[in-house]
Amino acid sequence: MTVFAFSRIRRIMALSTLLPMALTACGSGTQASPAPPPDSAVRAVFTATDSDFPNPERGFYHASATGLEALDAAEMARAYAHGYRLIYARINLDDYRDSVLPPAFLNRLEAGFAVARAAGVKLIVRATYNYPQGETEYHDAKDAPLARVKSQLAQLKPLFHRNADVIAFMQAGFIGAWGEWHTSSNNLTTPENRTAIRDALLDAVPPTRFIQFRYPPYIHDWYPNPPGISAALKDNFRIGFHNDCFLASQTDVGTYSEDPATRADEQRFTDALGDAGPFGGETCNPADDPGAIPRTACTDILAEGARYNLTYLNDGYYRRLFHDNWTKGGCMAEVRSHMGYRLALVSATHQKNAARGDTLAISVLVRNSGWARLYNARPVEIILRDPVSGNLRHLEAQGADPRRWLPGTDTTEILKISLPADLPAGNYEVWLALPDADNRIRNDPRFAIRLANADDAAKGQTWDANLGAFALGTRVDIR
Structure with a gap:
């Protein structure tokens, strides 16, 4: 029996909160009614789209x-x-x-x-x-x-x-x-x-x-x-x-x-x-x-x-x-x-503030509504964007393997991002990207996976084809 056939049984619900110390709890929580995040965290909820669009390797x-x-x-x-x-x-x-x-x-x-x-x-x-x-x-x-x-x-x-x-x-x-x-x-x-x-x-x-x-x-x-x-x-x-x-x-x-x-x-x-x-x-x-x-x-x-x-x-x-x-x-x-994978964000939670040199933890709930998983390795990348200057910092997340986002399932991942000590202090927009794993084309947005999420201008959530990334509509204050 395929993974898809057990999708209802194996579905993993979102962790409702994210505390800075919860850096190892990945995909382990289930609950019927997620509680609101604590005051020290922000949470975003996303809308899936039925639009047809191309994606790599499928x-x-x-x-x-x-x-x-x-x-x-x-x-x-x-x-x-x-x-x-x-x-x-x-x-x-x-x-x-x-x-x-x-x-x-x-x-x-x-x-x-x-x-x-x-x-x-x-x-x-x-x-x-x-x-x-x-x-x-x-x-x-x-x-x-x-x-x-x-x-x-x-x-x-x-x-x-x-x-x-x-x-x-x-x-x-x-x-x-x-x-x-x-x-x-x-x-x-x-x-x-x-x-x-x-x-x-x-x-x-x-x-x-x-x-x-x-x-x-x-x-x-x-x-x-x-x-x-x-x-x-x-x-x-x-x-x-x-x-x-x-x-x-x-x-x-x-x-x-x-x-x-x-x-x-x-x-x-x-x-x-x-x-x-x-x-x-x-x-x-x-x-x-x-x-x-x-x-x-x-x-x-x-x-x-x-x-x-x-x-x-x-x-x-x-x-x-x-x-x-x-x-x-x-x-x-x-x-x-x-056909193939179809990945969409359901929700994301992270703390409002983080210090340079420390770890930023982001809990994301990802849904794969496709028929298959992603078979070739691919990193998860968090992009911090300065909304004033437009400057970008690409940071590879640890603790997630998109090949494990199985068809017919919701998967909760705790993404761990090491914040560089030289990152300028400021209030940054948070974007998520799934670029190619190979350095020869990693920075080519044509090879990035587009998430099956609808744009929502009111929430600041949007897909940027030139960046190959999706804006979560959240911000984090880096001190």
């Missing part, structure tokens, strides 16, 4: 018309302007099944990552040795021998590490038609070979990024019991699942077993896996599955999107059967807004 993705090595800046700019923050970019290895990757090709891949960074988008990356165009052509698709796959992954490793900031998720790729881990021409789908490629991928892909594999039985063989959230974070669990025929038939066109009992077990497994690792993919044409009964109704996508913790989906395929029906059924707005 939502419908745009599939690039070219491979990563030829990523087009104009196409990326158009995608960003249309609200896409995820781009599927294939590494096209068709010409290198029997050779090393030449420096010129690696340089073109480097340039492709730079194009994505400049455009403000992140990538779903998959390396493939073929990309068949038809529903039958894939049977003759060719991949590369195991030794070649491993050597090329070793070549790609430095490239991946240098560009981890704009890699959202890595799909395993390499094996078989479309890199989907079937119909290998080099016997790469044996248990030994696919495990060897998994290990090479885990070594080549930066340790901060997940690798998504195509078939649940393969993942189950490696990890029969997906870890819970605490164990996943502690052990840096990095395995996810991508389903490229989501909802297309009873078996999702071969994704799951034809045996109903086995299929139910596999689906329970991927249900649990979605709590630990990201799930995404695309819908597809069910023509390859005789007697297919596609699940095209709003009730299907809403139920299964929540059950499997759907984080992203291809916006271009297979629209006629799925996306168009969701639009006709009236649920497309809900699909768009609930």
Whole structure:
């Protein structure tokens, strides 16, 4: 059963007050009627919004018309302007099944990552040795021998590490038609070979990024019991699942077993896996599955999107059967807004006064109404703004990990902010930001998470797109 299914049971209510000494009480209090804050504290209450807006590492993705090595800046700019923050970019290895990757090709891949960074988008990356165009052509698709796959992954490793900031998720790729881990021409789908490629991928892909594999039985063989959230974070669990025929038939066109009992077990497994690792993919044409009964109704996508913790989906395929029906059924707005995480502040409490060199504690109640959690690490930042000069001081909060803000739950966090001794005394506005964790793009507001809160001018609460932060409408006097 997913975290989402237990949302009502596991909901954590806000701590009503915040005392300076309560710096370790995180997410532990529940009460029906919050008491007003003491005179020494201020409390803000926020309103959620149903507005649809883009956010990093989630939502419908745009599939690039070219491979990563030829990523087009104009196409990326158009995608960003249309609200896409995820781009599927294939590494096209068709010409290198029997050779090393030449420096010129690696340089073109480097340039492709730079194009994505400049455009403000992140990538779903998959390396493939073929990309068949038809529903039958894939049977003759060719991949590369195991030794070649491993050597090329070793070549790609430095490239991946240098560009981890704009890699959202890595799909395993390499094996078989479309890199989907079937119909290998080099016997790469044996248990030994696919495990060897998994290990090479885990070594080549930066340790901060997940690798998504195509078939649940393969993942189950490696990890029969997906870890819970605490164990996943502690052990840096990095395995996810991508389903490229989501909802297309009873078996999702071969994704799951034809045996109903086995299929139910596999689906329970991927249900649990979605709590630990990201799930995404695309819908597809069910023509390859005789007697297919596609699940095209709003009730299907809403139920299964929540059950499997759907984080992203291809916006271009297979629209006629799925996306168009969701639009006709009236649920497309809900699909768009609930895919992945959707974070909103419910309330915040902090003391009115604080001294330089001391710790400012801010209690925030955060609601995740999305279908999934945030999978890649991200800091929580408090910004103190001088309302007269406009000067800003960005301070990273300790004591919170947004990856623990689970879908369907309210979470109380005690943010602890060390106030620098050189911070000028004054009365500061308090803002909250969720910037990217990577220093290369941390100060780029396009990569910051926008909170699902409505602006309220009367309370001084507003989202600033140029700052990538939300004003709490509160102030703190720094002495």
